[in-house]
Amino acid sequence: AQSVAQPEDQVNVAEGNPLTVKCTYSVSGNPYLFWYVQYPNRGLQFLLKYITGDNLVKGSYGFEAEFNKSQTSFHLKKPSALVSDSALYFCAVRDNNDMRFGAGTRLTVKP
């Protein structure tokens, strides 16, 4: 069965600095990988996805993610963090009918 792991419960960065939220995956076939963000008291919002093609995927709000097959990783990145990026971030993997989420990483961006 497919799964994703987010090794960090919490990531703290200063505003203006680059940020990385880590994700590794385990799938039996080709991975369909996603990042979602959850703001307080809200549902999950789609950020970006990797299905095939370029390893660097660009998404909403200036976020991007790099698919690395050899390291089975799909880390979320942003060159310059904003305070408003503070939220809970979930990596997810999809296999046909099923999507499974990582445990989530709480990103805090301090002014």
Next chain:
Amino acid sequence: EPEVTQTPSHQVTQMGQEVILRCVPISNHLYFYWYRQILGQKVEFLVSFYNNEISEKSEIFDDQFSVERPDGSNFTLKIRSTKLEDSAMYFCASSRLNEKLFFGSGTQLSVL
């Protein structure tokens, strides 16, 4: 952008009571899901539904849980006899095959 809608936004019930959480998926989506999240932590998969039957379910989705698509638009999650530990935010989602999931804003279930 199309939306998944969930009702009610909050549900308070007594332990042992039945609750039905309602969802209206996006109209041209064929895959439907229920997830739950306890205290803003991990998003836990409950069940996926396609072609009028359950595709997959997790160990959480025991005999107390059931899902139904009673008509062409609604998708419901029923908990027959609620327990304290069922208190959580329940999210409905829908999608097309191998595409992103669209999530509703959730139903906060509180079991007293």
